[in-house]
Amino acid sequence: MRVAIADYGAGNLRSLSSALARAGVHPIVTTDPDLVVEAPLALIAGVGHVESAAAGLARHGLDDALRERVADGRPVAGICVGMQLLFGESEEGGEGLGLLGGPVRRVRAPRVPHMGWNTLVATRPSELLDGVEGADVYFAHSFAAEPADAAVVAAIVDHDGPIVAAVEAGPLAGAQFHPERSGPAGARVLENLVRWSRSA
Numbered sequence: 001m002r003v004a005i006a007d008y009g010a011g012n013l014r015s016l017s018s019a020l021a022r023a024g025v026h027p028i029v030t031t032d033p034d035l036v037v038e039a040p041l042a043l044i045a046g047v048g049h050v051e052s053a054a055a056g057l058a059r060h061g062l063d064d065a066l067r068e069r070v071a072d073g074r075p076v077a078g079i080c081v082g083m084q085l086l087f088g089e090s091e092e093g094g095e096g097l098g099l100l101g102g103p104v105r106r107v108r109a110p111r112v113p114h115m116g117w118n119t120l121v122a123t124r125p126s127e128l129l130d131g132v133e134g135a136d137v138y139f140a141h142s143f144a145a146e147p148a149d150a151a152v153v154a155a156i157v158d159h160d161g162p163i164v165a166a167v168e169a170g171p172l173a174g175a176q177f178h179p180e181r182s183g184p185a186g187a188r189v190l191e192n193l194v195r196w197s198r199s200a
Contacts, residue, residue, distance in 0.1 A: 001194065001198075003026065003028065003194075004041070005027055006031075006036050006042060008053045010056065013045065016043075019190055022187065023190040024194065025194055034065075036065040041076075043076075044057075044066070044085050046082060047080060047140070049143070050090035050093065050096055051090065052094075066099075070099050070171055073170070074171055075171045075200035078174040080141060080176060083176050084143060089103050092143050100152060100169060104143050105146055106143055109159050114142070114144075116140075118165075118177075119135070119158075120133060121155060124151075128168050128196055130192050132192075133155075135182075137178075137179070138182045139176065139178070153166075154166040170200070175189060
C-alpha cells in the first residue's frame with residue numbers, strides 16, 4: 001500500500017518514512033498533487049509552523065488535492081503541524097486547510113514548548129489509538145488545535161491543563177505527537193493508521 005506524504009518543504013520526513021516502511025507500507029514523499037489525490041492514504045507531517053507549511057502546500061497545489069480527497073471521503077491524516085493544518089486560523093500566523101472547525105492557539109501552560117513524553121488519555125474509542133490508551137508518546141510543539149466540536153477529540157494529555165493530542169472524524173485523523181519518535185506505542189499508532197485508512 002502506498003502512502004503519499006505531502007511535502008511542503010520542511011520536516012523530518014526521513015524518520016517518518018522509515019517508520020511507515022516498518023509498518024508495512026510504501027511511503028512516497030511528494031509534491032505531485034495527482035499522487036496525493038490517488039494514493040490510498042495521504043499524510044501531512046513535519047515540523048515548523050502553520051503559515052509556512054500552508055504556503056508550501058499551496059505552492060504545489062497540494063492544499064486543493066487534500067481538500068479534494070476529503071470531499072470524496074478518502075482518508076487524510078496529519079502529524080504534529082500536519083494535524084494543526086487540518087484546522088483553521090492559527091495564532092502562530094496563517095490559515096490551515098479548514099477541514100475541521102476550530103483555531104490553533106498557543107499552548108496555555110507556564111511551560112512552553114510542550115516538549116518530551118506525556119501520557120495519552122483516551123476520550124472515546126478510536127481506531128487510531130487502539131492498544132495505546134495510557135501510553136507515553138513524544139511531543140514537541142508550542143501550539144495546539146482547539147476543536148470547535150469536542151466529538152472529534154480522540155485523546156488529550158495533561159500539560160498544566162488539557163491539550164488535544166489526537167483527533168478522528170470521518171476521513172480525517174490527526175496526532176499532535178510524533179509516532180515516529182514514540183517507540184513501540186508510536187509504531188502501533190502507525191499500524192493503526194494504515195488499518196484505519198483502509199476502512200475510512
